[in-house]
Amino acid sequence: MKIVEFDFTRKVNASHAAIMWNYWDHEHLYVVHENYKDAKIIHENENYAAYLLTYKIPIFRFLTSKSLNIQILENKNTLKIFNMGFLNIAIQTTITVHEFEQDHSEVKINYKFYLKGWRRVLEPFLSRMVKSWNEKTWKEDLNLKLRRTKIQRLGFKDFTGLPPLKNRQIDGKIEINLPIKRHKNSPLNVKQNNNKR
Numbered sequence: 113m114k115i116v117e118f119d120f121t122r123k124v125n126a127s128h129a130a131i132m133w134n135y136w137d138h139e140h141l142y143v144v145h146e147n148y149k150d151a152k153i154i155h156e157n158e159n160y161a162a163y164l165l166t167y168k169i170p171i172f173r174f175l176t177s178k179s180l181n182i183q184i185l186e187n188k189n190t191l192k193i194f195n196m197g198f199l200n201i202a203i204q205t206t207i208t209v210h211e212f213e214q215d216h217s218e219v220k221i222n223y224k225f226y227l228k229g230w231r232r233v234l235e236p237f238l239s240r241m242v243k244s245w246n247e248k249t250w251k252e253d254l255n256l257k258l259r260r261t262k263i264q265r266l267g268f269k270d271f272t273g274l275p276p277l278k279n280r281q282i283d284g285k286i287e288i289n290l291p292i293k294r295h296k297n298s299p300l301n302v303k304q305n306n307n308k309r
């Protein structure tokens with residue numbers, strides 16, 4: 113087994129809460145990201161989420177694949193995503209968020225690809241694919257992180273909206289509560305039919 117790793121570090125004018133919200137807001141996946149085609153949440157709670165994804169392969173965008181993703185909040189600042197999809201390659205993604213100053217954070221992303229058997233020959237192609245994937249998703253997500261930070265500073269709450277004008281200044285650290293609330297009719301919810309077996 114060969115493990116191939118890639119690291120990316122970025123700074124962004126966004127809060128820890130906004131960045132974590134972005135990673136746990138599954139509803140944006142196939143609305144914002146061109147490479148994702150579908151998502152369904154199987155289960156989630158305050159520490160983890162299990163979901164099914166359909167996505168386009170970077171560079172070879174005429175190909176699609178499906179994966180089961182397990183996303184875990186390892187600690188307040190670290191989340192891990194495990195998935196096995198295209199060509200049965202297992203991938204571990206570790207995302208660490210450090211808010212070094214209010215609403216300014218550093219995000220570190222580490223990818224580990226577990227290449228078993230013949231899949232080792234793919235190593236030379238991975239670097240370009242991962243860089244392309246990471247840059248594209250980061251750019252697509254960026255405005256969500258920035259906007260979320262701004263509106264939370266104004267006191268915005270999901271499903272409630274903004275407070276009265278005189279209360280629109282929130283100071284101090286903004287916390288995130290998982291799981292993120294979704295509408296009961298969200299298209300990401302798995303609809304159970306009546307044929308239980």
Ligand SMILES: [Fe+2]
Binds near residue numbers: 134140141144253
């Ligand atoms: Fe995203």
